[in-house]
Amino acid sequence: MDLKTLCEINAPAGNEGEIRKAIVERAKEFCDDVKIDRMGNVICHKKGTNPDAPHVAIAAHMDEVGFIIRGYTEDGMLRFSSIGGIDPRVIVSKWVLVNGETKGVIGAKAIHLQSKADREKLLDYDSLYIDIGAKDKAEAEKLAPLASYVSFISSYEEIGDGFILAKALDDRVGCYNMLRLLEGSYPCDVSFAFTVQEEVGLRGSMGAAFGIDADIAIILEGTACNDLGDVKERFHVCTPGEGVAVSFMDLSTIADKELFHAMLSIASENNIKAQVKRSVTGGNDAAAFQRAKEGCRTVVLSVPCRYIHSPSSMCKKSDVDAQYELSSAFLKQYK
């Protein structure tokens, strides 16, 4: 299944039905053991050939950031909140889809009507609204009932020097590579977890990690870059085109030292481009795996993505491939 299809599916955290269906369908082509657990995670298991090899879990989250309808104005505008962390500055003058069918726009007071204070003041979720063209509150309520899920309208494009431009690269890149990995066979037992609700607090992966009970967990993610414009070099997180980013630590976990070094050596032995993530920002499903049951050793492999959590995130195709190659080489090492 291509990355375009995966990115264009709408699945804000808590509403992963459509992406789950697509992934289950595809996974069944390459794996006999595909299950949906009680949280809604998709778990696929492939038995290894070497009984002495560890049980490895590999995980990517299916959900993405989005919005949810929480009220109306008298004249038919929709009040909403974000699901996951979306800086409200990136949504002004953008397009959204409500309940997968009703189009809307997020407008703002015209520049001609703004006071000096308006120009400076941040437009937050209390002041922004979605306009679907409804005549009044009743029409708005009918077409966009409370708790309707909302996604960015955003198409997949390829631009510049091998860049992909799409929404939800965080973490459809991980899902895409896990589906590719599912096509292979490995000496070790591998459990593939496509998780839910990562963007609202790593909630799906807790159940997944508990159920899988792996020895080692590898998390495939998309992570921020902050490598352009006004950002001083010492704050750059990682660089697109320099390969898959291996984390030594982030806000939720410290990588297992041995796995961290193993990833870097396997990359160099196999001529796979890899870089160390140079910042400790962000958190991900590794935290849930690390703390499940007696605990498990974890490491995170990320595709550097610019402008994550926006309708226009960007990553380099070669880095997506590097994430696949490194995780594949890692799984194949247990001969």
Add this chain to the structure above:
Amino acid sequence: MQPRDFLKEVTAIPGLSGNERKVAEYIRDKWEPLTDEVSITPTNSVIARKKGKGPSVLFAAHLDEIGLMVSRIEDDGSLRMVGVGGVDPRILPSMRVSVLAKSGRLTGVIGAKAPHLLTEDERNKNYTMGELHIDLGMDASKVKELVQVGDEVQLEYRFTELLNNRVAVKTCDDRACVAILYRAMQLLQDMRHDADIYFVATCQEEVGAFGAWQTSYQLFPDYAVALDVCHAATPDADPTRTHDLTAVVASAGPYLNPVLRRKLMEVAEEQNIKVQTSVVPRYTATDADEIAISRSGIPTILIELPLKYMHTSVELIDTHVIDEAARLLACFAQKINASWEDELWT
């Protein structure tokens, strides 16, 4: 062609103020079959004439659009920008833009420093234009090869159909009014008129109404009607400065001719067209201001189309108002005759 389809196509075509050739050519081609003669001026206004024995009248809507211009190429390959016309920097973060380079159209994304790298104070403010960059996904060397400082940058185009005949798309200001002219031409095919009608799509309105200035001098008509957008009501805007989205607006004030306006309102009443009044005590900030004082003066009025979120990429209008405004304009054109001259200041 339906005016809605015309609008869908014409809003996609680049025509930033000062470089409107492409959109001028598109408009010329669409107007040609509906008029007797059509030409593009040296500065890219389009003039189409539908002949009549007179008096002459000028209908003007501007074809230029706001956008950005590349002002600097940084060593990391990102681009810095300035606004062409009044661009609100708040709309820019994460927008997909098109850099209109000599080598062709390049898609880029507008980025900024991530929120977690901002100070507490910065986090509560909007980004200024100077804090934003355009990312083309290319190395600096390639960017420098393809992009030139001064290249224009077009805002993101997504023609979005909403409920109740409403659409949101960039550049409804003022190509929705160019669509009104187009629709009026269609209606006038089956109507007799004395008026010698000049339909003009003016250039460079967003930077000073220069196309209106030039073409009204060139044509020096007996009467003129400017068409532009005005602000429609939104929850966050001052209700005294906005109008209902669903009906045409006719402005009134010292810059606009009261006799012509009265005649327009009579036509509206005869035709059962709902018209709202906008009171403009001084500048209208439209082509009307310049046309009215061209040469020895031209009696001029202003028809406005209410629009939400002006100067954003989601300018929202009710397409039904395009049809109503076109009907008003065509019926007004039909009424114009030689006797109006005697009524002007009586």
